[in-house]
Amino acid sequence: MTSRQSHISGEPLIKVENLCKTYHLDNGATGNGGGAINSQVLFDVNLAIGRGEFVAIMGHSGSGKSTLMNILGCLDTPTSGHYWLAGRDIASLSDDELARVRNRNIGFVFQGFNLLKRMTALDNVAAPLLYAGVTRSDSRKRALELLRQTGLGNFAAYQPNQLSGGQQQRVAISRALVNNPSLILADEPTGNLDTQTSREIMAVFEQLNREQGITIVLVTHEDDIAARARRLVRLQDGRVVHDAGVSV
8 A cells, every 4th residue: 555644745634544433233143143243444544735735536336335425424433443624633522513513614516416306506515604693685696706706606596496406416516615614525427417517527626626725525436436536545344445645
């Protein structure tokens, strides 16, 4: 394995040390042989990601990449090991503090877009700001600004079912940006899109990384998508087996 951890100057935005994740599953059985089944998904993962990096995480189904992404996004907790985000030990934070970290520091983009179907594109983008206590007027102003930046200013009043898959993902990206996050986590963001639309969405991520310095961590199973990142981390059976720059 080739490691990039030693090449990061300054304090990394993301730092993971000896991270393990085990799920304790109840098999529903009674009597002899029943009880919990332990399923370990991540094994001693060590990873450091600097500010402004664009990292792709790859691995076959069951490799642990989605579990790692959920931990990085403060949606799940490790069984053991440590995770620091911007120098903060995530394990030391309360549930309310974790919610604030997710809302203010991390933007999420998912394969299924996760838009609210009965809300307009504008209101979907504005929603995180409303949850953070920003006024409706200021939230919608910021949301419209982002929709214009992603080429959807003329579609602000459209509902998700009136938009193409690529347009819905642009709405989702705009929503991820609305709180000015330092980190965007994208889980298979092109998985439901055709080839040309996937290229367009990746161009949006590249521009955000290049021009605004936003750190992007992207999970994908597609080689051509991973090649658009600057660094590739590959997981296999819950372990990091490759960590190096992407050849261009």
